[in-house]
Amino acid sequence: MNNVHNEPVITGTSFAGLGTPKKGKVRDLYDLGDSLLIVATDRLSAYDVILPQGIPFKGKVLTKISEFWFDKTQEIIPNHLTSTIVYDYPSPCKPYWDQLSDRSMLVKKTKPLPVECVVRGYLSGSGWNDYRESGSVCGVALPKGLAESAKLSEPIFTPATKEEVGVHDQNISFEQMASIVGKEIATRVRDFTIAVYLSASKIAESKGIIIADTKMEFGIDASGNLILIDELLTPDSSRFWPKDRYMPGKAQPSYDKQFVRDYLLSIDFNKKPPGPKLPEEVIFKTSALYLEALRILTGKTLI
Numbered sequence: 664m665n666n667v668h669n670e671p672v673i674t675g676t677s678f679a680g681l682g683t684p685k686k687g688k689v690r691d692l693y694d695l696g697d698s699l700l701i702v703a704t705d706r707l708s709a710y711d712v713i714l715p716q717g718i719p720f721k722g723k724v725l726t727k728i729s730e731f732w733f734d735k736t737q738e739i740i741p742n743h744l745t746s747t748i749v750y751d752y753p754s755p756c757k758p759y760w761d762q763l764s765d766r767s768m769l770v771k772k773t774k775p776l777p778v779e780c781v782v783r784g785y786l787s788g789s790g791w792n793d794y795r796e797s798g799s800v801c802g803v804a805l806p807k808g809l810a811e812s813a814k815l816s817e818p819i820f821t822p823a824t825k826e827e828v829g830v831h832d833q834n835i836s837f838e839q840m841a842s843i844v845g846k847e848i849a850t851r852v853r854d855f856t857i858a859v860y861l862s863a864s865k866i867a868e869s870k871g872i873i874i875a876d877t878k879m880e881f882g883i884d885a886s887g888n889l890i891l892i893d894e895l896l897t898p899d900s901s902r903f904w905p906k907d908r909y910m911p912g913k914a915q916p917s918y919d920k921q922f923v924r925d926y927l928l929s930i931d932f933n934k935k936p937p938g939p940k941l942p943e944e945v946i947f948k949t950s951a952l953y954l955e956a957l958r959i960l961t962g963k964t965l966i
Contacts, residue, residue: 670966672705672717676762680755688713689725689899695753695769698745702767703894707949709923711832714938718946720965722766724953725897729768731961732863732895739862740855742891743770743882765965773882773892776844779823779832780852782860785875786813787902787915789834790821801834810912812875812904818860820853825880851889852881863896870959872918873909877901898956918956922949 676684676691681700684691688708693700703725705717726747733742746752746769749760756763783790783800790800791811799805801821809815822840823832841849856879864874878900880893894900898919908916926945932938958964 670719672719673722673762673766674704674706674717676702676704678756678759678762680758689722690894695755697772698753699770699772700752700756700763700767701770701893702763704766707920707923709920709927709938710932710934712934712936712938714923714941716941716946718953719950721950721953723965724957725894725899726766726768727957727963727965728897728960729894733891735866736859736862736891736895739858740891741888742895743773743884745769745771770892771884771890773884773890775825775880775882775892776848776852777825778835778840778843778852779825779878780856780881781821781823781876781878782818782856783821783876784815784818784860784864785873785902785904786811786815787875790876802836812909812911812913812915814911818857820856822853823878848889855881855889855891859891859895867896867903867960868906871906872956872959873904873906873915875902875904875915898953903956918952918959920949922952 678693681693684693689704689706691702691704703722705719705721707714707718707721730744730747733744747767749756749763749767752763752769786794786809793800794805794809798807800819803819803821805815820837821834822837823834825832837849837853859879860874860877867874874896877896879891879895881889882892884890901919902921903918904915905918923941923945926941930939954965
C-alpha cells in the first residue's frame with residue numbers, strides 16, 4: 664500500500680505522442696483535437712509562485728474532489744468533464760494509463776472566460792485585509808464591526824482577472840468584469856457561482872466542512888453554452904474549515920494550502936519567484952490535510 668512517504672511526486676509531465684502541454688500553475692493541458700486532457704500534477708503554488716517541491720497525492724486529491732463536485736452540481740450548471748476513466752481516453756493515451764490514473768480528466772474544449780469567479784461566504788484572507796482597511800471587500804460594502812472569519816449575511820461575488828502564471832490575479836468590480844465579458848454573461852456567471860457555492864456549502868457542512876470561499880472558472884463550449892471548467896471546490900481553489908472548530912474572531916484551522924501560506928509568512932517570503940524550499944514536515948502535513956479533505960467530503964481514500 665502506498666503511504667505519504669513513498670508516493671511518487673509528479674511535478675511535470677511529458678507524454679510522447681500527445682504533444683507539448685500547456686502548463687498552468689498546477690495542471691498540464693494536452694490538446695487532443697476535439698477534447699482536452701487535463702493532468703493535475705503535484706505542483707503547489709502559493710501567492711502565485713510555483714514552489715520547487717510537489718506535495719504527495721495532491722494532484723489525485725484535486726481530481727477526485729473536482730469529480731465529486733462536478734457530479735453534485737451538474738443540475739445547476741453543466742460542466743466540461745467527459746471522463747476520469749483512463750480506458751475511455753483516446754488511444755494515444757494508452758501507454759500512459761498508469762501515470763494518468765486518478766490524476767487526469769478528459770474534458771470538452773471551451774473558450775475560457777478571462778476572469779476568476781470568486782465567491783466569499785466568510786470574511787477571511789485578502790477579504791479580511793480589505794475589510795479592515797476600507798470596510799468593504801473588492802468594492803462590496805459590508806456592515807461595520809465584523810470579526811475575522813465572520814459569516815456574511817449572504818455570499819458576495821468578487822471577481823478577479825485571470826493572469827498568466829507567475830502574475831498575481833487582480834481583484835475587479837462586477838462592472839469591470841461586465842466590461843470584459845459582457846453584462847449578460849457576467850450576470851449569469853455571478854448567479855451560477857453563488858448558486859453552486861450555496862449548494863456545495865450545504866453538502867460540505869453536512870459532512871463537517873465549512874467552505875469559507877472559493878473560486879470557479881467558466882467557459883463557452885462549441886454549442887455556445889456557458890459551462891463550468893477547470894477544477895471545482897478543491898483545497899487549492901477554496902478555504903475549507905473544520906466545522907467543529909469554527910470560532911470567529913481569528914484565523915481558522917483549515918484543510919487547504921493555508922498551512923503553506925502561514926509557513927511562508929513566518930519566514931518573510933517576499934511572494935516573488937523563486938519560491939523557497941519547504942521543510943519536509945510542511946510537505947507531509949499539507950499532504951495529510953488534502954487527503955483528509957478528500958476523505959471527509961467524498962468518503963474516498965488514496966492510502
